[in-house]
Amino acid sequence: MPKRQPVDVVVVGAGVVGAACAFYASRSGLSVAVVDRGPVAGGTTGAGEGNLLVSDKTPGPEMDLALLSLSLWRELARELPADIEFDPKGGLVVASGEESLAALSRSVEGQRASGVEACHVTPDRLPEVEPHLAPGLAGGFLYPQDSQVQPALAAARLLSAARAAGAHLYLGEEVVRIPRERETGRVGGVCTPRRELSSPVVVNAAGTWGGQLAALAGAELPVQPRRGFVLVTEALPPLIRHKVYAAEYLADVSSGSAALQTSPVVEGTPAGPVLVGASRERVGFDRRLSVPVVARLASQAAALFPVLADVQVLRIYHGFRPYLPDHLPAIGPDPRVPGLFHACGHEGAGIGLAPATGRLIASAIAGERPALDLEPFAPDRFDSVCHVT
The missing domain is CATH 3.50.50.60 (FAD/NAD(P)-binding domain)
Known part of the structure; x- marks a missing residue:
């Protein structure tokens, strides 16, 4: 019994x-x-x-x-008896062109009204914020509240x-x-x-x-499960200071499409490897490796950070996001x-x-x-x- x-x-x-x-x-x-x-x-x-x-x-x-939740994570980082690797690294959202930047700017106006901090970064200042970014970007916004835990x-x-x-x-x-x-x-x-x-x-x-x-x-x-892949590179010297992603990622997050969507999301880790995402697709609990998705993510990451073009990917993993309509x-x-x-x-x-x-x-x-x-x-x-x- x-x-x-x-x-x-x-x-x-x-x-x-x-x-x-x-x-x-x-x-x-x-x-x-x-x-x-x-x-x-x-x-x-x-x-x-x-x-x-x-x-x-x-x-x-x-x-x-x-x-x-962010305010509670800050409390927990202080209160929990062991480390959770809380890192207030900040996030940087970049736009490839003027149209994308204009849409991002409109989004920022509403976010600021809700209490979000967002600082405009002009094209000439992007190298100060992220030295290894690709040239020719139209600008972006820095979000100092964005953070990370393990x-x-x-x-x-x-x-x-x-x-x-x-x-x-x-x-x-x-x-x-x-x-x-x-x-x-x-x-x-x-x-x-x-x-x-x-x-x-x-x-x-x-x-x-x-x-x-x-x-x-x-x-x-x-x-429903929404599958995504993450690429993990070899350990590197500190290259990427923030969580950096393209403005197109915002549309992917809010999309209800079951089809494959990818947009570059790149960040460093304290141990050295760089994490590369992000893909989204509803394929049930299909756990097979998708080489085309991985190749697309790697290409998009290298376009955003050319320094990653010749870096080795040591591991690829995937997970399923619990999606509601x-x-x-x-x-x-x-x-x-x-x-x-x-x-x-x-x-x-x-x-x-x-x-x-x-x-x-x-x-x-x-x-x-x-x-x-x-x-x-x-x-x-x-x-x-x-x-x-």
């Missing part, structure tokens, strides 16, 4: 979002269990670059979430802190059933092949598997299933948005007024879409 254990909250998912939910729930005094089918940061988190960005957000709910470390440190507060961690255990009370329909916890965790609250932080987990509880959530995550209680909370669908921004998500979830579980309005993130907002035939 599986072991039965009662807790206040079960968090399904040991990526950075689930870790943040466990951290803030544990800190509020709740007994928490975290369950994951794999290891810590074994999914999207482990394939991420650790970006904490405001530069790629448009004014509105996601921007509000990003700004709150994502797997961040998830591990948050879970370690949650465990220090009493949380339990069960890895390599897939949730196979979410029982519900017959009379009220409320969730009763989760079942894995090894144990039953009894709880009145289940948090779906299952990332790209969030739709399948929701279905176990009887709810629909149209999460309106590009906003699902955060908060599910009105269709009492006791079910969602914290998934962050697409490629989950690392940056994790602390705010965790704090909002902890507040919602406690019945407190959340720091942000949860209505834009309502898990049932797709019901009319899901049922269209």
Whole structure:
């Protein structure tokens, strides 16, 4: 017989979002269990670059979430007992031509109104900011708030802190059933092949598997995987000071197209290798290496930074972003299933948005007024879409 254990909250998912939910729930005094089918940061988190960005957000709910989360990441970098490699490196968005620069400038106006810092960099000053950039660019904008963490470390440190507060961690255990009370329909916890965790609250932080987990509880959530590749170069002397990307990346992030999209995103790391992205395509969970995508990314990176043209790529990895149709995550209680909370669908921004998500979830579980309005993130907002035939 599986072991039965009662807790206040079960968090399904040991990526950075689930870790943040466990951290803030544990800190509020709740007994928490975290369950994951794999290891810590074994999914999207482990394939991420650790970006904490405001530069790629448009004014509105996601921007509000990003700004709150960035302030919380700064707090966590000071408070957590071990290093998460928090680096306030800043981001630089560059435009290849005047038309692209004009569109970027219009975007910056709205961002500034939301509290984002963005400094115009003229073409003649680009070499001061990034000495190895290709010549002939029309200019760009520097975002000093953009930062970075090491994502797997961040998830591990948050879970370690949650465990220090009493949380339990069960890895390599897939949730196979979410029982519900017959009379009220409320969730009763989760079942894995090894144990039953009894709880009145289940948090779906299952990332790209969030739709399948929701279905176990009887709810629909149209999460789909959106694949992306990252190239890792050989260790290099410090060449790239910021996270640097082309203005076209902004359109790719907000696009709902299932087709392949690539735009150059380049950044250095403390250890020396340079990371090169970014690609997006919806191909299910196809894990095959796409040579054309990798070649395109390498070509675009070398066009942006010619110094990289002859640099060796030592490793290529990929991950799947948990995509929802309106590009906003699902955060908060599910009105269709009492006791079910969602914290998934962050697409490629989950690392940056994790602390705010965790704090909002902890507040919602406690019945407190959340720091942000949860209505834009309502898990049932797709019901009319899901049922269209």
